[in-house]
Amino acid sequence: MLQECPTQTLQRQSKFVLETARLQLRKPTLADVKAVARLANDRRIAEMTRRLPHPYAAADATHFIKTIAGAERETVFLIEHASTPVGMVGVDWADADAPEIGYWLGVDFWGRGFATEAARAVIDYTFSEFDGVTQLSSGARVINPASRRILEKCGFQWTGVELHRFLALGSSTPVDRFRLDRHVWASLKAWSNATRNPR
Numbered sequence: 001m002l003q004e005c006p007t008q009t010l011q012r013q014s015k016f017v018l019e020t021a022r023l024q025l026r027k028p029t030l031a032d033v034k035a036v037a038r039l040a041n042d043r044r045i046a047e048m049t050r051r052l053p054h055p056y057a058a059a060d061a062t063h064f065i066k067t068i069a070g071a072e073r074e075t076v077f078l079i080e081h082a083s084t085p086v087g088m089v090g091v092d093w094a095d096a097d098a099p100e101i102g103y104w105l106g107v108d109f110w111g112r113g114f115a116t117e118a119a120r121a122v123i124d125y126t127f128s129e130f131d132g133v134t135q136l137s138s139g140a141r142v143i144n145p146a147s148r149r150i151l152e153k154c155g156f157q158w159t160g161v162e163l164h165r166f167l168a169l170g171s172s173t174p175v176d177r178f179r180l181d182r183h184v185w186a187s188l189k190a191w192s193n194a195t196r197n198p199r
């Protein structure tokens with residue numbers, strides 16, 4: 001699979017971009033390897049994400065970017081703010097019945113609402129672009145209230161706790177699981193303020 005994607009394509013910046021008020025989301029290329037590795041190489045990120053190794057080297061970023069370049073659907077994005085990479089957000093299709101959204105940001109960019117903004121863009125994109133998707137899933141370690149809050153702000157509902165293996169921990173740990181139903185998303189998108197008519 002990796003050999004099938006020409007390096008030239010991987011080095012060129014993709015024209016496909018999702019834009020939010022403050023962020024641009026685009027497919028990462030090999031030109032982003034250094035930036036991705038620099039951002040991701042932090043134990044505070046790895047311990048909250050299932051598959052990020054720690055330490056996280058340039059070779060890990062290269063492998064990741066080559067892997068997603070060969071993916072069937074373009075749903076993994078580098079998040080940029082003011083042309084600077086700040087993190088990643090994406091949808092994993094391993095469970096086709098409930099594709100899973102995940103995200104992480106470089107520590108310097110925490111606490112500014114970026115993850116919520118990026119997650120909303122990818123949720124909108126996924127439901128709009130892929131008609132067959134009836135629900136999205138996600139998970140956050142039970143000790144990760146920031147991620148839980150993001151999911152709740154995006155309309156996800158808690159479905160239970162599962163044990164999941166985290167690469168950087170080298171063990172399994174409890175994870176709160178969440179679902180966002182397409183109908184709930186559509187309802188939230190359509191919900192607008194009632195206007196009050198003067199009498």
Ligand SMILES: CC(C)(COP(=O)(O)OP(=O)(O)OC[C@H]1O[C@@H](n2cnc3c(N)ncnc32)[C@H](O)[C@@H]1OP(=O)(O)O)[C@@H](O)C(=O)NCCC(=O)NCCS
Nearest residue numbers: 045048103104105110111112113114115116145146147149
């Ligand atoms: C989780 C993470 C993505 C949050 O990014 P962020 O841009 O700071 O998130 P946002 O600012 O959009 O939203 C965070 C929300 O959690 C809240 N929050 C943050 N820390 C919190 C805490 N300790 N307790 C309760 N709420 C908390 C914030 O106040 C905010 O909610 P608000 O907008 O209602 O005030 C970032 O910390 C990160 O990358 N962590 C490591 C990787 C990770 O956990 N990924 C998610 C696993 S799926």
